[in-house]
Amino acid sequence: MKIQDDNSKIKYYTASQWQLIWWRFRKHRLSIVGITILSIFLIFALFPEFFAPYGPTQRNGENVFCPPSKVVFKNEDGKFSPVPHVYGFKRERNKETLKMEYVVDETNMQPLKFFVKGEKYKLFGILPGSIHIYGVEKGFVHLWGTDNMARDVFSRTIFATRSSLSIGVLGLFIAFVIGLVIGGISGYFGGWVDNFIQRLTEFIRSIPTYPLWMGVAAAMPKEWSPKTVYFMMTIILGFIGWTTLARRIRSQIISIREADFIIAAKLCGASDMRIIFKHMIPTFISYIIVDLTISFPNMILSETSLSFLGLGLRPPVTSWGVLLKAAQNIDTIMSSPWMLIPSIFVILAVLSFSFVGDGLRDAADPYSEKS
Amino acid sequence: MDEKTLLEVKDLSVYFNLREGVLKAVDGVSFNVDRNSTVGIVGESGSGKSVTAQAFMRILPETAEIKTGEINYYKDPDNPIKIHALPDRSPILSNIRGKEISMIFQEPMSAFSPLHTIGHQMIECLMLHTPMTKQEARERSIEMLAKVGISNPDKRIDQYSFELSGGMRQRAMIAIALSTNPSIVIADEPTTSLDVTIQAQILKLMKDMQEEFNMSIIFITHNLGVIAQMADMIQVMYLGKIMEAGTAEEIFYEPRHPYTINLLKAIPKIGSHVNSRLEAIPGQIPGPFDVQKGCKFCTRCPSMIKGLCDLRTPDIKKYSDTHSVYCWRCLEQEK
C-alpha cells in the first residue's frame, strides 16, 4: 500500500478489516486470475444446461468415440470468416487396418451458431428453456469429441462441474463442522480432553488417508442409489478433510483464549456468548476462511481420485472423476486421447483455489505487509 | 585526523528501499570514535542508532544500502580500511566482522542459534579469526566464559543458550564478542532486556573488560541513565540525524539543543518534588516516510523559528572542541 497523500492515508487507517483484506488481496494478480476462473466455473455449475450444447446423457446416434470436431475460421468458399465453421465426420474403413475410422468430411461444413435452439431443458428444474450458447443446425458438434456411448464430452464436463463443485462444497462443510466441534472442544477445554482428542487425531492420521477412505467407500452397497452414494461421498470427503481443519481451529482458539483482549473482556464481565461471538469469532474468521479455501483442492482431488478408482460417485451422476474413469485404460487413451480433456477442468479448479487461498492467506494476515 | 581516532564516520547515509518508498534511516551522520574510549549513541526508537551501528559492520538488512558517506577504520593509521567501500564478499570484511569489530546484541536469546551450543558458536568464531586449533579455541572459550563471570564454564560451554538465564546469556554474548580481542565493541542496547540489578552487573562487567582488553565501545541505548555511566562522548540522534554531540558532562550539564533539553527533562530524578510531573516531549515522532524539510525536530520543537527551522537544515554550532549542536535557535542566539 503506497501511502502518499493525507487522503489515502486517512482511508487506509480507517478501513475495516475486510476492506484491508480486499485491498491486499487485489494486489495478488494470480489470485485475481484464480477468482475469475472460479467465477466462470460457478456460472457453468449454475447453468450447465445453457453452456452445454447437449444434455449429459444425450447420444449422438452411434457415433461413439468420435474425435473433436475440426473448427476453422473459413466459410464454405474457403475464405476467412470471423464466424467459426465446423466440419462433420464420416466413417470409413481404414484400408490397412480394416478398422472403422472417423474421417473429416470436407463436404459437410457449417457455421457454428451461437444462442441456438436445441434440446429443451428446465433451469433449476423449473424454468423451461431451449437456448444453448452454441451449436449447429444440422448434425452435431463435439468440441471435445464423444465418449464410449456417443455422448458429448464437453457437455458432460460442463454438467460434471456442478456435481464436482457441489460435492466439494458439501464435503468441505461437513469437514468444517466436524473440525469446528472437535477442534473447538479440544482448544476451548484444553487439559485431558485436548490431550485425548489430539491422540485420537494422531491415530486416525497414522492410517494412510486414501486407503482408509477407499475401504469405507468400498463398503457402500452396490444397490445404493446414485443419490445415496452422492451423500455418502460428501460425508467421506468431510472425514478426509477434517483433521487439518480441526488442528488449525484448535490452535487458533488456543492462541486467542489467552489473548489480553479476551481476558480484558472477561474481566469486564462479558458473557461467554458475547466473548465467543463478539471477540473470538471475528478475530479468527478470516483465518478460517483461508483454511477452508486452501482445503478445497483436497476435496476436489479426493473426489476425482476415488471416483476414478470406481469407489466414488457412480454413473449416471457425472463428475470430473467419473468422466476420467472412462479414460482409465491405455487402449482408450491411445485411441481416444480427448477423453482426458476433462482433466483440464480439474487442474484449473485446483490451481485457482490454490491461488485464491494463498492470496487470501497473505491478505488476511495483518503482519504480512512485507517489505 | 589525529592519532587518537580509530573509526571515522563521515556524512553517512543509509536508505531503506521499501515498497512504501525510500526510508532515510540514517541521514548524513558524522562522528569519530577514539581509541580506548566509549561513544554513546542515544535516541528514541526509530532514530537510526542501531542502523548506524549495523552499517559499521556492513550487516544491514537486504533492503538497506549505504547511500553516501565514509566509514574509515584506522587500526593502522597509515593504512586505513574504507569499510563502506569493501565488496560484500571481501575477506577483509569478514575479518573486520568478529575480529576487529564485534557486536553485543540486545536480545541474547535470539542472537544465539538455538541449534548450536554456546561453545560451538564461540569456537567457530575463534577458529575463523585466529590460527588456534579446535582444542585451543575450546580452552580459550572456557577461559573467556570464566572471565565474564560464568560459573562452571567447562560445563556451560556445552549447553544451549536456552538453558542459561538472561544475565548469563548476555555474559556469554560478551565473552564471544571479546574472545578475539577486537578493537571496537558495538553494544546495541545490551542491557535493555535485562532486570535492573543484572543491568548494573553487565555494565560493570563491560567497563572492567574495557580496561583489561583496551578497546573502544560504541554504546547504543535509549536510556540516558545508562549512557551517563558508560560514555565519554555522546551523540544524540533523532530521525537519522545527529542533533547534539559532546562529552557526557557537556550533554548532561550544558545541553543546548531543544531536543536534548526536553529529553533530559523526561528523566525522573531522585529528590525532586513529589508532585512535580515528568515532562514529555509534545507531539509525535513523524511517520518514517513523511518528508520533513529543514530540522527534523521542528514539528515538536518548542522554540521553532518559523520560516527557518522548517525550511533549511541547520548548520553546526560549536560550543567547544567536543561540543557541537545542529540548531538554528542556538545559531540565532549567537547573533
Place this chain on the structure above:
Amino acid sequence: MVNFILKKLLSTLITIFFVSIVVFIIIELPPGDFTDSFAAGRSDQGEVVSKAEIENMRALYGLDRPVHERYFKWIWGIVSRGDFGISFRYKSPVLFVIGERISFTTYLALLTMLFTYLIAIPIGIYSAMRQYTLGDYFFTFAGYLGLSIPSFLLALLLLYFSTKYTHTTVGGLFSPEFKNAAWSMAKVVDMLKHIWVAAVVLAVAGTAKVIRTLRATLLDEKSKLYVTAAKARGVSGNALIMKYPVRAAMNPIASTLGWELSYVISGSPIVAVVLSIPDMGPLYLTALLSQDMYLAGTLLIFMSLMTIIGTFVSDILLAILDPRIRLGIKI
C-alpha cells in the same frame, strides 16, 4: 535420549493397537460378508448355492462368531503366529497372497522419498536465496502445478506420451524376461528402470510441498537475529547459509518426514493401479471390490505400519536435530 525413544516406542505401540481396531471396523463395515458376495457371484454364473452351504462356509471361516471374538481371534493369530487370516478370494493365507508385494511397495515408497528430498532441498534453498528472481517464480509456479495435477492423471499422461512417442509402455514392474526370473543384479536394474516412473509421479506433489515449506522456513530463518549475529562474527557466504538457516530449516523437514511418507503411501495405490505395478495397491483395490476383507484389512495394516514407522523415525530424527525437543523444552 533413551527415555525419549522408549516413550515414543510406547506411544507407537498404542497407536498400532488403535489402528488395528479401526482397520477391523473397516473390515466389518460392508453389509453382509464374503459368503454373500461369493454366493452372488456364483448365482450370476448360473450356479445355485444353498443356504446350508453358505452357513457351512460361514462357520468354516468363523464368520458366525460375535464381532469382538473375531477381532481378538484375528489379533491373537497375528501376534502369536503371524497369521493374518485367510484370503477368501485366493483361498490361501493372506501373507502368502501378499508375498513380495510388500517389498515392492516399500521400494516404491523409499525411492519416492529419495526423489522428493533430492529434488526439493536444493530447489527450496535456491528459491529462498534467490527470492523473486525468474528461477524462484518458475519453481513457485511449477510447484502450484505439481500440487494441482492428480497423481493418477500424471501417470495417465506419462503412459500416453511414452506409448505414443517411444512405443514402449512405462507400466509394470519388470520386463517380460525378468518377470519370473530369480532375483539378480540384472533384475534389480530392470525393476529400477520401471519403478522410477511411478516414483517420480508420486514424488511430484510431495516435492512441491517440501519446496514450499523449505522456502518459507528459510526466508523466515534467514532474517532472524542469530543469523545476523553469526554474520557479525565473521561467518560469511555459503558457510553462513548452510550452517544456520539451512540447518534450522531441516527441523521442519525432519518433523514432516513421517507425514510425507504417509502421503506417499496414501497416494501409491492409485498410481500403482494406473501404471500396473504389482505392489500392494492394485491388490488392495481388488480386495476391497470383492470384499476379501481380511486381505484388505491386512494390506491396510501394513500400509499404516509403514507410516507409523515413518513417523517414529521422523520423531527420532527431529530429536537428534533439535536439542529443544531432546531436552524436553517447550519452544
